[in-house]
Amino acid sequence: MNPTVAALYFDGQSSASRPVVLQFDEPFLELHLLFAGENTMVWPLSELRFENYGQVLEIRSQLHSGALVKTEDPGFSQAFIKAMKQNKHVDVHSRLLGLGFSKLMVLALVLIALVGLAYFYALPPLAERAATLLPESFDEEIGNIVMESIIDEEEIDVEKTKVLQSFASRLRLNNTKALTFTVVHSEQVNAFALPNGQIVVYSGILDGMNSPEELIALLGHEATHVNKRHSIQMLCRNLSGYMVVSLLLSDVNGIMAVLADNAQQLHSLSYSRRFEKEADEEGLSILMNNHANPYGMVQLFEQLEKENKFSVPTILSTHPLTTERKENMQKIISGSSYEIKPDTNLSSIFELLKD
Amino acid sequence: METATNQNTSTSQNYRLEFLGKGSEYFAIMIVNWLLTLITFGIYYPWARAKRLQYMYGHTALNSERFHFSGTGNEMFKGFIKLIVFYILMMGGYMLLLTYLKSPLLAILYLYLALFAIIPFAVHGSFRYRMSRTSYRGIRFGYRGNRNELVKNFFKWLFFTIITFGIYGAWLQMNLRRYTHQHIRYGDVEFSNEGEGSEYFLLNLKGYIFTLFTLGIYLFWWQKDIFEYYINKMKMSKGETGIECHSSATGGGFFLLLAGNLLITVFTLGFGKAWADVRTQKFICNSIQMQGNINIDEIHQTEEEYTNAFGEDAMDFFEIDLA
Numbered sequence: 001m002n003p004t005v006a007a008l009y010f011d012g013q014s015s016a017s018r019p020v021v022l023q024f025d026e027p028f029l030e031l032h033l034l035f036a037g038e039n040t041m042v043w044p045l046s047e048l049r050f051e052n053y054g055q056v057l058e059i060r061s062q063l064h065s066g067a068l069v070k071t072e073d074p075g076f077s078q079a080f081i082k083a084m085k086q087n088k089h090v091d092v093h094s095r096l097l098g099l100g101f102s103k104l105m106v107l108a109l110v111l112i113a114l115v116g117l118a119y120f121y122a123l124p125p126l127a128e129r130a131a132t133l134l135p136e137s138f139d140e141e142i143g144n145i146v147m148e149s150i151i152d153e154e155e156i157d158v159e160k161t162k163v164l165q166s167f168a169s170r171l172r173l174n175n176t177k178a179l180t181f182t183v184v185h186s187e188q189v190n191a192f193a194l195p196n197g198q199i200v201v202y203s204g205i206l207d208g209m210n211s212p213e214e215l216i217a218l219l220g221h222e223a224t225h226v227n228k229r230h231s232i233q234m235l236c237r238n239l240s241g242y243m244v245v246s247l248l249l250s251d252v253n254g255i256m257a258v259l260a261d262n263a264q265q266l267h268s269l270s271y272s273r274r275f276e277k278e279a280d281e282e283g284l285s286i287l288m289n290n291h292a293n294p295y296g297m298v299q300l301f302e303q304l305e306k307e308n309k310f311s312v313p314t315i316l317s318t319h320p321l322t323t324e325r326k327e328n329m330q331k332i333i334s335g336s337s338y339e340i341k342p343d344t345n346l347s348s349i350f351e352l353l354k355d
Numbered sequence: 356m357e358t359a360t361n362q363n364t365s366t367s368q369n370y371r372l373e374f375l376g377k378g379s380e381y382f383a384i385m386i387v388n389w390l391l392t393l394i395t396f397g398i399y400y401p402w403a404r405a406k407r408l409q410y411m412y413g414h415t416a417l418n419s420e421r422f423h424f425s426g427t428g429n430e431m432f433k434g435f436i437k438l439i440v441f442y443i444l445m446m447g448g449y450m451l452l453l454t455y456l457k458s459p460l461l462a463i464l465y466l467y468l469a470l471f472a473i474i475p476f477a478v479h480g481s482f483r484y485r486m487s488r489t490s491y492r493g494i495r496f497g498y499r500g501n502r503n504e505l506v507k508n509f510f511k512w513l514f515f516t517i518i519t520f521g522i523y524g525a526w527l528q529m530n531l532r533r534y535t536h537q538h539i540r541y542g543d544v545e546f547s548n549e550g551e552g553s554e555y556f557l558l559n560l561k562g563y564i565f566t567l568f569t570l571g572i573y574l575f576w577w578q579k580d581i582f583e584y585y586i587n588k589m590k591m592s593k594g595e596t597g598i599e600c601h602s603s604a605t606g607g608g609f610f611l612l613l614a615g616n617l618l619i620t621v622f623t624l625g626f627g628k629a630w631a632d633v634r635t636q637k638f639i640c641n642s643i644q645m646q647g648n649i650n651i652d653e654i655h656q657t658e659e660e661y662t663n664a665f666g667e668d669a670m671d672f673f674e675i676d677l678a
């Protein structure tokens with residue numbers, strides 16, 4: 001004989017409840033509702049949905065719209081829920097919830113840790129790899145958009161731009177695409193490279209330079225950012241990072257906003273340490289290939305160090321790194337052999353760039 | 356039997372609305388939602404939403420009997436897909452206008468028009484779906500508004516709002532509320548709302564001015580007034596019997612609720628949102644007092660079954676407050 005419990009029944013047609021006796025026929029996977037006067041309803045387990053609120057168990061049948069039975073017997077609830085679970089009538093969500101609070105928290109923390117690991121270690125190289133799949137025309141497009149907004153905002157020094165062009169044309173910068181050079185009239189000690197080959201130099205940084213080698217070092221550094229498509233790689237990295245974050249927060253709409261935002265701020269984008277290191281080292285070898293004094297790179301960093309003392313640095317990444325990067329340069333120079341052939345033409349063009 | 360029923364209907368009844376949820380339980384629901392959404396790359400979202408609503412409804416009780424939300428993730432997923440299709444079409448049209456006609460003004464105008472056009476459809480769909488999936492004591496709620504009528508009215512009200520530079524917005528809100536509420540049924544119980552645009556406008560004007568002069572402190576009392584206006588204008592009726600609602604919320608109560616929720620959310624870096632939501636729900640339920648003589652044991656089912664979940668997500672998407 002199956003155990004029976006008292007319950008309340010709502011028929012889905014009227015809001016009035018009436019008493020019913022519930023009998024759980026476990027072997028046949030059926031719930032029997034025994035009403036007074038020999039009336040019996042049979043609810044197959046496969047059609048049932050249930051809600052468990054503390055002591056209260058509410059059972060609804062999909063075959064009887066609106067109808068429900070409600071009981072508060074803990075023994076019955078336990079047996080019923082167990083049978084529902086065994087027969088796979090309980091969804092993943094409820095099963096996970098059944099693990100209990102502390103196990104859930106552990107699970108959540110493990111998942112957060114996994115996502116964190118993926119975010120910091122797996123994502124960047126993947127995203128940078130993805131950047132190589134983008135066509136060169138994407139670099140052009142993005143670079144042009146940013147350049148247009150700069151032309152609107154900044155004052156371009158037409159004369160010095162011409163001079164810088166002729167200075168750069170005398171150099172071998174290892175570039176695969178045509179580079180264009182622009183001088184912007186501004187006190188800021190700043191320079192940046194856009195993915196379409198635009199290299200923008202602020203007059204503030206030119207004024208602080210004492211030798212053409214420093215300028216070659218700067219151009220070599222910036223040209224490397226273009227040659228290695230650093231900004232496109234950073235863009236992919238930021239975007240993929242944002243996609244993970246928005247997934248975590250279930251926010252689907254924001255990705256386009258980030259793309260637009262990133263494109264606009266490409267010129268103030270800070271590259272990763274690795275990219276800066278690469279640009280420094282390639283820039284140094286460009287200096288040596290052009291038979292210029294490699295200490296131009298060291299002098300460039302000294303100017304930046306000086307600048308860092310007075311203002312928030314905007315160029316070549318963040319403050320405390322400058323010294324470290326300078327020391328790295330010194331170490332490489334002292335370990336390599338090079339030949340210096342002073343170019344008087346370059347020196348005289350360089351003088352024209354200074355006021 | 357007959358005479359007993361008649362006697363019952365004339366005597367006033369007790370109604371007690373309460374929220375029985377706990378922050379820790381709701382937090383567990385949210386954690387599981389979050390886990391499943393993450394490992395399915397976001398696809399679980401509609402199911403997560405269904406779970407959240409099921410918890411909220413299932414823990415709201417009137418006279419110790421719980422409400423029930425029977426909407427499922429599968430239904431909401433369909434609504435979600437429809438919404439994405441609509442979004443793609445809308446953005447496609449926008450891009451087309453932008454690239455081929457090269458007219459950003461026209462494109463933006465089109466975007467706004469499309470966004471406003473969806474509102475009445477979303478309101479209609481949302482009410483139909485949400486009501487049809489809500490039940491209490493085995494009896495379904497229902498929404499019987501006419502979509503075309505609502506769309507026509509909405510655009511009329513929107514037109515007035517635009518030509519009055521937004522002032523008519525108070526009337527738009529109240530008209531919309533009146534229309535939707537008077538088409539809600541709970542079995543053979545009819546709902547209604549007697550909110551008036553003019554009263555609502557003055558209430559907000561007063562709230563705005565006082566808030567300005569008290570450097571924002573009055574904000575909580577303004578909130579209380581709005582809530583009170585919504586609740587006090589709500590009525591239910593069944594034949595000769597009826598229920599009137601009134602709010603017992605105070606400005607101080609709103610201050611404690613909102614300031615508390617802010618502190619909870621900020622100091623837990625957002626993880627405390629579950630507790631804040633539960634507090635809000637408790638506050639709302641405790642603040643709604645009902646008086647009348649409808650016998651809630653004698654309601655009869657009148658609503659047909661209904662299947663369509665478009666509005667459910669459209670509402671979410673455009674963040675329109677149903678309150």
Ligand SMILES: [Zn+2]
Pocket residue numbers: 221222225271276279316317
């Ligand atoms: Zn750099």
